[in-house]
Amino acid sequence: MAPAFVSLRKLPVAALAFLALSFGAWAEDLAIVGTGDGIEMLQAIATAYNAGGAVRVTVPPSIGSGGAVAAVGGERQKLGRVARPLTEAEKGQGLVEVPLTRIPSAFFVHGGVGVTGLTSAQVAAIFAGTTDNWSAVGGPDLKIRVVRREDTDSTLAVLRSSMGGWRDLVLTSRSKTATTTQDAIETVRQTPGAIGFGPFSPALAGDLTVLAIDGNTPRDPAYPSAVTLALIYKAATRDAAAADFLAFATSDHAKRLLEERGGAPLKP
Template structure:
């Protein structure tokens, strides 16, 4: 009898282990892949969703860019993606559908040691073009300016070109470092004395970095001109119950409140 009890105990432990592994696999069911713009905001929404959800856990992994989201969802490798640029007509023709969530201001930020809190739009353009090379020229420290840029297809750069005075045809200096993701740009500026970069605004930027006012307007001021729109994308052919449930939550009043708390302007679908 004791032997049978031991055997049953081991079988029960094995069943529990298998059950735990199954639950662990189910806990990673739905990843929302894509842009780094607004990633902290969407992670907060996912955390709130996961606290109330049943079997499916939503994750917001590190950036693979808006193009990566389009490729992953369009290629039916993922069910949901996140983008910070509008879908093209060709992408819509592939069956992709976008759900705008929030307007996120584009921020220009610098290493804390540069001693500058604001620039004119003309000064910002001159710095990123390489015409101004030292922070002392704009009232800052006697320190070489180190420009951190993004690739030409970056969503924040596209918004700056379309809205920031002097940026439409701006040729960015060749003496710059190209960051491949938003997080890369932030970390490079944070770690490099004299550095300046740009990306989507988030309250998390304030701390080790200084977020600049442009022409007297901070990023969240109504007169600040540049912003990106963060949207979720999916294909009707692969949208399942879990994806539908998270889409409904992400566009709910509760999610809009979470997004607004983190510096964005929520959009009603």
């Protein structure tokens, strides 16, 4: 049975000061290292947690899910963030994952396209370049302008691993490569007929249309492409500070913050 911990956020200031002096590590930042997926979500949770005045939590730039596994598994960090499930070998090293939310991979189009949903097969055909006019999928007689991401992009990796027809899909050469999510959004917003993809966020709504895929919107449990954002820890090194943040990150308050930033409910 895991040891019980008293919430640091509920202790009086004097007690916190004593603990910080007695256990020097608690006076340091508690870094949550790992994937770049959902980094803004975790930064929002860290900001809300830090307002309580206990240990200061930071969310450093991405070192990838593998970097989180190496850092926490090697006992160099107490907490990590991952956008893939732990392997059985990693669990065998004592690593434990705590799922927080699903991050869907959204497809969005210029507001003038007039299409609100596509099938998985239609999306694959568009990004392969075999469908190049919106009239072929129920839209106007308008050339499709594909906005893609670089081959190392995390959302593209998610699509290749989870979206039907994408594993070996060769993206059309008649496309524009965006180097950041914001670049992709702005290019689609400014280009009639354009379609792009990126992590789902409510901020995409407005003059862009976020497409339903196979009849499911990004937040629907049956939506075909998403990653699960999770925190990881090693039972041998989880201390009171780490346990306290894990409790906060899975609280109703944190869930609301995740939903506000595009997080979708976890699958049962």
